[in-house]
Amino acid sequence: MIRLDRVTVRYGSGAHGIAAARDISFTIAAGEVFGLVGESGSGKSTVLRAVAGLLPHAEGIVELAGEAMPRRRTRAQRRLLQMVFQDPYGSLHPSQTVDQALAAPLRIHGLREGERRIAESLREVGLGPEHRFRFPHQLSGGQRQRVAIARALIVAPRILLLDEPTSALDVSVQAEILNLLMRLRREHGLTMLMVSHDLAVIAHLCERVGVMQHGALVEQTTVDALAAGTVTHAHTRELLESSARFERDR
């Protein structure tokens, strides 16, 4: 469903450009959940944005559903993929109600039965009709993230990208959002690519994991291998150890 072949993303142009991600190749099968871990600055969010089409990639191929993505994507290509952002406070327009946020993608893609779809997608993410005409500042962080998920899924994409979807939320809310994502993935057969620095979150949701360091994908492994500790690359072991130390100290 998602295939990256030797993708390089540069910030800036020409000789002064900095390669934030170099030679990234991986494949995610339909219905699979793939996690990208790494420390901040490792380039994992850059890869996610290149897949989303928010950043142009300088070299390589980004292929979605068997189709290589051009520099400017068509509306149909856009609809294939949606994204949930890290900061639920920044990803919703501050002066648009939940209703307006959900109606906009329907209008863009010319989808009918807006009333039914909006009510249904709110119900699906665990929000009620009382939330429909609220502004983002009248909602809690967890509720906002639910709205962001509803907005992503209302166009029925096949791929969902998650950029640290729980790191801005309280611990108790994190679990709710993760469970919601797991349920939606089952019900819609979504393919998901998630970026996180939190191995526990990745282990909760993903089957396979890619480890990034300094803009390179240093290891691809499974969550089972992470749990068993049978990983090959030194940086993966470092991440595992620091995560375990953090859990113990907590």
Next chain:
Amino acid sequence: MSGAGLRAWLLDPVPASRRQARIGRWYRAALAFGGNGLAMAGLLIVLALVLIAIAAPLIADPQAATLQSLTDRLQPASWAHPFGTDELGRDIFARTVFGARITLTIVALVGLIVVPVGLGIGLPAGYFGGAVDAVLMRLTDIFLAFPRLVLALAFAAALGPGIVNAVVAIALTTWPPYARLARAETMTRRDAEFVQAAVLQGASRASILFRQILPLCLPSVVIRLTLDMAGIIITAAGLGFLGLGAQPPAPEWGAMVASGRQVLLDQWWVATIPGIAIFITSVGFNLFGDGLRDVADARGA
């Protein structure tokens, strides 16, 4: 529907329809505005001014505003002439009432030109950046570099005196700060995640500019305009005072102040009455703008 029922419908936390939600939002904003005493005073002044301008022929005799009567010149206030008469024997009360029409016309026309021009220059400059930004902002800088009244004077002198030309001259010198404001507001939003989300939904650039960014820039631009109204009125009066605005015998407040200048010490009312009208109008718009800003801030917080 009873009063209490209507109120409950307006403040319903779970509106049944988009229409009800929208009307309820306006009602809440109106409640917030109504709770602000100074803002309401400003609104009342502005409303009163609009009413006076519309109903001018009912309040004062249209002919009295321009009717000269040299035997009655420079009369103090009396029952026949509540505000006295000017140096040509015209009724100052009628002239002040009809002057409201000219002032409001100028203010409205300037607003109608300045807001679209400012947004039209500032939004693309802030959103696209690069060469577009450089060209548009240097243009803005050129206009900003001139002192406002002097540039308006030059335009009015070049275009010839008259109300329409005065409006054009004032608008040409007023838009640059609006463009800068719109550009700054746009730049803080163009990389926001809600804009990226709109890109991912397949929204076009035009739709992102108009539906996502414009609504966030509009309040500060409109509020700036209401705060600037006082300055616009005074610039218009200044042009009138210098003889480059409305032409005699039109009862423009600035021109009226100018004509009373020679007799200020002995017949003070000739210049003072239109001066007070300019002052009250400026204060009204200022208070109204302040109130609008408070309402907008409360919603953004």
